Amino acid sequence: MSKKIFLSFILPLMLVLSACSMGGFKPDHKYKIESFDSTNQHNEQVTLDDLKGTVWIAQFVFTNCDNVCLPMMANMADLQKQLHDEGIEDYKIVSFSVDPAFDSPEVLQEYLDAFDPVDQSKWEMLTGYSQEAIENLAIGSFKTFVTKTPNDVIHGSGFSLVNKDGVSVKTYNGAEDVPYDQMVKDIKALIKEEPKS
Numbered sequence: 001m002s003k004k005i006f007l008s009f010i011l012p013l014m015l016v017l018s019a020c021s022m023g024g025f026k027p028d029h030k031y032k033i034e035s036f037d038s039t040n041q042h043n044e045q046v047t048l049d050d051l052k053g054t055v056w057i058a059q060f061v062f063t064n065c066d067n068v069c070l071p072m073m074a075n076m077a078d079l080q081k082q083l084h085d086e087g088i089e090d091y092k093i094v095s096f097s098v099d100p101a102f103d104s105p106e107v108l109q110e111y112l113d114a115f116d117p118v119d120q121s122k123w124e125m126l127t128g129y130s131q132e133a134i135e136n137l138a139i140g141s142f143k144t145f146v147t148k149t150p151n152d153v154i155h156g157s158g159f160s161l162v163n164k165d166g167v168s169v170k171t172y173n174g175a176e177d178v179p180y181d182q183m184v185k186d187i188k189a190l191i192k193e194e195p196k197s
Contacts, residue, residue, distance in 0.1 A: 025189035027169035033141045033162060038096075039128030041109035046124050048166055052197075055190045056092040057183075058160040059174055060138060060146055062099035063111040068157045072174045076159070077117045082180050083187065084118045090191045094162075097127040098134055098146045098155045142168055161186055164195035 035048045059076060061069040076093060083091065095112075097103035103111075108125035117123060129137075131148055138146040144156030157175040160168045161183070170186060172179055 025169075025186060025193065027163075027167075028171070029143075029169065031141055031143055031168040033166045033168060034137060036133070036137055037129065038126040039105055041105050041112060041123075041125040043105045046126060051092060051094070051124075051162070052166055053164050053195055054092050055090065055164060055187055056094050056162045057187070058094045058096065058142065058162060058168070059158075060096050060098050060134075060142075060144065060155045062097050062153055062155075063103050063107050064099060065153070068155075068175045071176065072157055072159075073111075073115045075174060075178045077115045079159075079178065079180055079183060080122065081118050082184055086184055086188070088184070088188060088191065091122065091187055092124055093122055094124045094126060096134060096137070097125070098138075098153045099148070100127045100129055100131060100134060103127045142171075144171075159183070161190070163190050164193065165197050 033048055038046050040046045057076070057079070059072055061072055063069075073095075076095075080093060095108075097108060105125075105127060108127060112120060112123055112125050135146045135148075138144050138155070142156075142158075142160050144158060144160075146153065146155045157173070158171040159174040159178070161170040161172070162168050169190075172183055
């Protein structure tokens, strides 16, 4: 093969293939999730280790919230429907209660029921830790805020994408203008990746 043919045909093809291979998931950040111990809506213990090897989407909500949590939960249920329609099954949705003193497992189960998700088995509605613990987890692991006041709990409204190694890699709007298509694409890409630990 002449050098001219190589440069005009083979080299551009190699560059295209190389670009394709680099077109996988690109994290926006890498926040290592700290260990946590919690109880889900079924009164089962859930720890960070239980989620290792699984891609998950995290949010911070509470059942007495009468503003941002309602669209967040509805939007998460909509995201799950889109994942279901795409045939994506290897993921979890993790909803941390930011009012654990009130949100018992039974209360969280009733709350989840109200949003009629397509597959409740993918949801972990978590409680069973102290207020201080959830505030520390939010800021330390997800770089978001949770603050309890005398009359309310103030918290971030983002959805955090966590990879199989327990590292938060992207944060999306959760209350409005949710980028569903991008989230589905990112979740698909992360599911294909092998865990590093």
